[in-house]
Amino acid sequence: MANTTTATTTAPAVTTKPTTFAAALNTAMSDAMEGDRSVCVFGEDVGTLGGVFRITDGLTQRFGADRCFDTPLAESGIAGMATGMAINGMRPVIEMQFDAFAYPALEQIFSHIAKTANRSRGRVRLPLVIRIPYGGGVGGVEHHCDSSEAYYAHTPGLKIYTPATVSDAYLMLREAIDSPDPVIFFEPKKLYWTKEAVDLSALRTQYEDAAQDESAPSAGVGAEGRAVVVREGTDVSLISYGPSVSTALKAAEAAAEDGISAEVLDLRSIVPFDDAALEATVTKTGRAVVIAEAQGFVSVAAEIVARIQERSFHSLSSPVKRVTGFDIPYPSPKLEEHHLPSVDRILDALDELQWED
Amino acid sequence: MTSETRDGTPIQGSHIKETSSSFGITPEQYMLPAAQQIRMLDPEGKLIPEAAQGTSPGHEYPIPEDDALLAAYEALVVGRRVNDQNYALVRQGRLAVYPSSHGQEACQVGAALALGTGDWMFPTYRDTVATITRGVDPLEVMVSFRGDWHCGYDPLQYKIAALSTPLTTQLLHAVGVAHAAKLRGEDTVVLAMCGDGATSEGDFHEALNFAAVFEVPVVFFVQNNGYAISVPLSAQTAAPSLAHKAIGYGMAGEQVDGNDMVAVLATLRRAVDLARKNSMPLLLEAITYRMQAHTNADDDSRYRESAEVEQWKQRDPLLRMRTFLTERGVLDAEAETRISGKAEDVAAALRLAMTTEPEMNPLEIFDHVYAAPTAQLREQRAKLADELERSQEG
Ligand SMILES: Cc1ncc(C[n+]2csc(CCOP(=O)(O)OP(=O)(O)O)c2C)c(N)n1
Numbered sequence: 001m002a003n004t005t006t007a008t009t010t011a012p013a014v015t016t017k018p019t020t021f022a023a024a025l026n027t028a029m030s031d032a033m034e035g036d037r038s039v040c041v042f043g044e045d046v047g048t049l050g051g052v053f054r055i056t057d058g059l060t061q062r063f064g065a066d067r068c069f070d071t072p073l074a075e076s077g078i079a080g081m082a083t084g085m086a087i088n089g090m091r092p093v094i095e096m097q098f099d100a101f102a103y104p105a106l107e108q109i110f111s112h113i114a115k116t117a118n119r120s121r122g123r124v125r126l127p128l129v130i131r132i133p134y135g136g137g138v139g140g141v142e143h144h145c146d147s148s149e150a151y152y153a154h155t156p157g158l159k160i161y162t163p164a165t166v167s168d169a170y171l172m173l174r175e176a177i178d179s180p181d182p183v184i185f186f187e188p189k190k191l192y193w194t195k196e197a198v199d200l201s202a203l204r205t206q207y208e209d210a211a212q213d214e215s216a217p218s219a220g221v222g223a224e225g226r227a228v229v230v231r232e233g234t235d236v237s238l239i240s241y242g243p244s245v246s247t248a249l250k251a252a253e254a255a256a257e258d259g260i261s262a263e264v265l266d267l268r269s270i271v272p273f274d275d276a277a278l279e280a281t282v283t284k285t286g287r288a289v290v291i292a293e294a295q296g297f298v299s300v301a302a303e304i305v306a307r308i309q310e311r312s313f314h315s316l317s318s319p320v321k322r323v324t325g326f327d328i329p330y331p332s333p334k335l336e337e338h339h340l341p342s343v344d345r346i347l348d349a350l351d352e353l354q355w356e357d
Numbered sequence: 358m359t360s361e362t363r364d365g366t367p368i369q370g371s372h373i374k375e376t377s378s379s380f381g382i383t384p385e386q387y388m389l390p391a392a393q394q395i396r397m398l399d400p401e402g403k404l405i406p407e408a409a410q411g412t413s414p415g416h417e418y419p420i421p422e423d424d425a426l427l428a429a430y431e432a433l434v435v436g437r438r439v440n441d442q443n444y445a446l447v448r449q450g451r452l453a454v455y456p457s458s459h460g461q462e463a464c465q466v467g468a469a470l471a472l473g474t475g476d477w478m479f480p481t482y483r484d485t486v487a488t489i490t491r492g493v494d495p496l497e498v499m500v501s502f503r504g505d506w507h508c509g510y511d512p513l514q515y516k517i518a519a520l521s522t523p524l525t526t527q528l529l530h531a532v533g534v535a536h537a538a539k540l541r542g543e544d545t546v547v548l549a550m551c552g553d554g555a556t557s558e559g560d561f562h563e564a565l566n567f568a569a570v571f572e573v574p575v576v577f578f579v580q581n582n583g584y585a586i587s588v589p590l591s592a593q594t595a596a597p598s599l600a601h602k603a604i605g606y607g608m609a610g611e612q613v614d615g616n617d618m619v620a621v622l623a624t625l626r627r628a629v630d631l632a633r634k635n636s637m638p639l640l641l642e643a644i645t646y647r648m649q650a651h652t653n654a655d656d657d658s659r660y661r662e663s664a665e666v667e668q669w670k671q672r673d674p675l676l677r678m679r680t681f682l683t684e685r686g687v688l689d690a691e692a693e694t695r696i697s698g699k700a701e702d703v704a705a706a707l708r709l710a711m712t713t714e715p716e717m718n719p720l721e722i723f724d725h726v727y728a729a730p731t732a733q734l735r736e737q738r739a740k741l742a743d744e745l746e747r748s749q750e751g
């Protein structure tokens with residue numbers, strides 16, 4: 001797929017009744033299951049209950065227990081069985097109940113899911129999706145709020161998507177399910193109940209038409225490897241993804257009142273990474289602040305700063321800043337507000353940028 | 358007859374009930390291994406009278422037909438010869454590493470021969486003989502030990518997964534392959550292999566549990582060679598035997614003399630049949646011994662007595678089978694000559710292939726990571742291509 005330098009927002013869908021992020025994910029799975037018998041969904045409590053976040057609600061009732069089912073409680077087992085099913089012609093979509101509960105599956109993910117295609121010289125591909133609700137901001141207790149994307153992003157062979165809008169939730173999950181490569185699909189859990197006026201059946205048509213189009217650069221809308229500018233600006237670029245995009249947008253709003261025009265880039269896909277879009281926005285504004293919930297040390301945010309430095313150094317009018325979580329284990333619910341990147345902290349970072357030559 | 362667990366909930370899997378009652382025994386009697394390991398040949402290779410083979414109702418194993426036994430012997434001889442060849446190649450520095458199969462050939466030959474062409478096998482690093490017996494060219498198996506690429510054969514073509522190194526991770530893939538087949542109504546059986554030490558890994562437990570819960574036809578085949586590198590089995594488990602673990606998952610377990618080619622083939626065949634017919638998993642533990650060090654890099658004198666190794670020489674699977682088949686009149690001098698000639702041919706072809714260095718394309722390291730390389734990998738590939746070009750010029 002080709003990267004575009006002039007990223008723009010996803011084509012707006014027909015405005016209709018408010019749709020939640022959760023419903024978009026649910027519909028993406030059911031639409032994919034309807035179109036392809038090899039798509040199946042499994043994990044812990046995803047069947048009768050519909051998942052602890054209800055993202056798989058109704059799939060068992062609609063498609064039967066062969067296609068959406070509960071497994072014994074064993075995350076390595078879930079990932080390992082999905083690997084075998086993908087070897088044998090299926091497209092499994094598995095759910096990890098929470099970010100930190102995916103850790104028992106890491107050996108399967110790192111040693112096999114990421115490496116099978118390479119090991120077999122491309123003869124065996126694993127078209128599977130691992131859905132992980134991640135991030136904080138929902139008052140979750142320990143083990144329920146990790147931003148674990150860097151562990152996976154550091155592992156070649158995996159693709160990492162994380163949608164920030166309701167329409168991207170639908171389109172990117174469809175794209176992940178259709179991908180020939182394994183995709184770790186990070187769902188910002190604080191966005192599950194956010195609503196946007198989105199017509200999911202129109203999105204379905206849009207996605208499926210694009211997927212049909214052989215001349216299209218990649219399936220669907222091609223969110224893979226394509227960041228999108230969600231707010232135009234000229235003075236500084238706020239680079240973010242997943243749960244931090246909405247925070248970045250609020251900060252841009254607030255900065256505008258102070259006379260600073262901030263552009264906001266939503267990465268959408270961490271792997272593959274859209275260097276071209278990053279270069280384009282930094283070249284345009286000359287300043288950048290990277291915003292992410294995860295602890296900053298050896299993080300995706302650190303990687304982004306390094307890439308800006310390597311590729312866009314001469315466009316910079318200021319050192320690049322980061323606003324990330326602190327380098328601590330995720331704090332308890334009453335303290336998480338101090339940890340998470342906030343509008344104020346982003347505004348402080350903007351203040352610290354170099355504004356005069 | 359018990360058909361419920363002790364808290365009154367029905368036993369998961371009606372197949373256990375049906376299968377055990379078809380043998381006229383209780384589910385417990387069916388799931389627990391027979392009182393002694395199944396053995397058909399004594400250490401000298403003489404056929405043991407049926408009453409002393411360790412069989413009992415529900416644990417009966419018909420002796421395979423002579424043709425199958427002769428084919429197994431041939432595979433033993435070829436396997437032993439390839440193993441010896443690999444040992445020599447390691448010493449010559451032509452292989453980076455080689456985990457020896459010597460002593461365990463009966464288990465590995467049995468594993469390959471018990472399966473049908475549509476079935477799948479999930480071997481470990483130690484299972485070279487199983488892999489070549491199922492039809493992979495020895496050179497293709499050696500590609501990974503020579504250091505050319507991580508796997509040298511096409512898993513989909515042979516229905517043999519890449520030799521797995523992370524212990525027992527592959528058992529779950531076996532369950533997944535079987536589950537996918539079952540959902541499509543296919544009767545594929547999957548043979549999932551691991552060693553004794555590996556049964557301590559979490560994925561061993563998860564795989565057996567998943568297989569039993571999803572009622573998929575996976576035969577778990579453990580080659581108990583007594584050691585995990587240096588650590589003896591007594592330091593891995595307090596269970597009466599590894600086969601006893603089966604009942605904890607609601608499946609049948611059996612223990613077999615792994616150096617008895619006849620018993621291994623008989624038990625594996627029946628396990629594969631039962632798995633296919635009743636769509637259920639089974640666990641088979643084969644008692645065997647690794648005659649050489651763990652790999653060429655290992656020094657086994659640090660953890661075992663040479664007297665122990667000598668003792669196991671008396672139970673050599675190949676010699677036992679040769680004696681048995683000769684006395685049975687299945688193996689004559691002519692067949693012996695033909696078989697050893699074939700083994701020499703296979704070894705010679707491998708030797709010859711190993712003397713030529715393969716053409717490697719360093720740029721290929723970027724090509725299979727994703728279905729289409731990312732922009733970043735394309736950039737890195739170009740950088741390496743440029744380096745290579747400059748080093749050729751220079
Ligand atoms: C997850 C994992 N841990 C450790 C190792 C290193 N290792 C390779 S083989 C081995 C011993 C395995 O023993 P066993 O399962 O009895 O098989 P054997 O080698 O005797 O055939 C160990 C510890 C590994 N390959 N994978």
Ligand SMILES: [Mg+2]
Pocket residue numbers: 552553554580581582583584585586
């Ligand atoms: Mg062992």
